Amino acid sequence: MLLIFWLPCANANFAQETVPRYSVKDGESYCLLTEFLMTLDLVYPVDNANENTAKKTFTPTNVSVESTSNCSGRLVLSWFPASGLNDTWSLELDFKQTNSSIKVNAKNYYTLSSLDLTLLADKSILPGVKVLGEQKLVSNTPVFTAQVGRHYECVSEQQVELRKIPEDKQAPIGYLKLSKAKMQAFMDSKEEKFSPEVSQCSADQPADNTIPIAVGVTLAICIVIALIVFFIFNRRTRRQYGSV
Numbered sequence: 001m002l003l004i005f006w007l008p009c010a011n012a013n014f015a016q017e018t019v020p021r022y023s024v025k026d027g028e029s030y031c032l033l034t035e036f037l038m039t040l041d042l043v044y045p046v047d048n049a050n051e052n053t054a055k056k057t058f059t060p061t062n063v064s065v066e067s068t069s070n071c072s073g074r075l076v077l078s079w080f081p082a083s084g085l086n087d088t089w090s091l092e093l094d095f096k097q098t099n100s101s102i103k104v105n106a107k108n109y110y111t112l113s114s115l116d117l118t119l120l121a122d123k124s125i126l127p128g129v130k131v132l133g134e135q136k137l138v139s140n141t142p143v144f145t146a147q148v149g150r151h152y153e154c155v156s157e158q159q160v161e162l163r164k165i166p167e168d169k170q171a172p173i174g175y176l177k178l179s180k181a182k183m184q185a186f187m188d189s190k191e192e193k194f195s196p197e198v199s200q201c202s203a204d205q206p207a208d209n210t211i212p213i214a215v216g217v218t219l220a221i222c223i224v225i226a227l228i229v230f231f232i233f234n235r236r237t238r239r240q241y242g243s244v
Contacts (some may be wrong), residue, residue: 022077023192024069030189031071032095033151036181040117044172046128054128066090073097073110073185081125085207091176092116095185097148110185112143112152117162117174130170137162137174144183146199149186154201 017037024032040058048054058081066076073095078088096113117137121129139162146152158181162174184194 017180020063021192022063022075024065024071024075026071028190030192031187031195032069032073032075032185033187033189034075034093034183037179038091039177040179041175042172043175044121044126045130045170047130054124054126060089060091064193069169071186072157083120084123085133086123087120089117089119091182092118095183097186108148109145110148111145112183112185113140115139115143115160115162115176117176119172119174121172122199126172129172131168131172135164135171137172138165141175144199144201146184147197148186149195150197150199151182151194152201153198154181154204155179156201156203158201158203165227173179 007197019035019037021033021035022033023030038060040060041055042055042058044057045052060077060079060081063077063079066078068074068076075093075095076090077093078090081089092115093112094116095110096116097110098108115138119135119137121131121132121135123129139160141160143158143160144152144154157177157179160176160178164171182194183188187195189195233243
């Protein structure tokens with residue numbers, strides 16, 4: 001008797017993590033398009049006899065694009081840091097385009113020039129936090145630069161440090177982590193699609209192994225030459241002993 005057992009094959013295409021997309025339109029055209037995963041670490045001083053600071057990690061969900069976003073390169077995202085709260089936190093991404101009179105190789109570029117995080121510090125969200133109320137944390141360090149007409153892409157995780165300006169040692173410090181990022185500003189597209197041309201971040205680019213390989217080949221050649229010299233010298237030495 002032939003018995004046939006059927007086992008369901010595991011699906012090789014595992015469900016991939018969905019990357020949220022945020023866009024801004026001008027009429028019927030898309031002028032700003034982004035997608036990325038983000039997490040936020042907040043390190044803040046606490047009223048605690050045993051510890052000076054505490055850390056809490058947030059993964060924003062149900063993120064909305066605010067109406068204050070515009071085609072001049074401003075994208076404002078907001079979300080509730082915890083369920084049951086009435087006050088939202090927000091993240092503003094500001095893109096700047098190079099002045100048309102200042103060009104590099106006759107091409108225009110744009111940059112993600114700054115990020116502003118606005119949060120409402122509350123002990124129900126940040127246990128033991130010293131400074132309560134609205135806090136604005138800023139980073140004025142450019143994150144990337146890309147050519148206009150291309151989209152920026154970085155699968156690798158990037159971290160942006162956000163601090164209060166002027167600096168306040170009692171205020172929280174934010175560490176925003178972005179991954180699987182695609183961003184394009186100052187675009188004009190009828191479709192919600194990135195340009196096929198891409199500016200890739202350095203972290204995603206393959207390492208240049210030319211120098212290590214060259215060094216390895218040179219070392220191998222030196223070893224081979226040394227072995228040949230050794231065997232020749234050893235054979236001559238044996239012949240000399242044999243003739244004595």
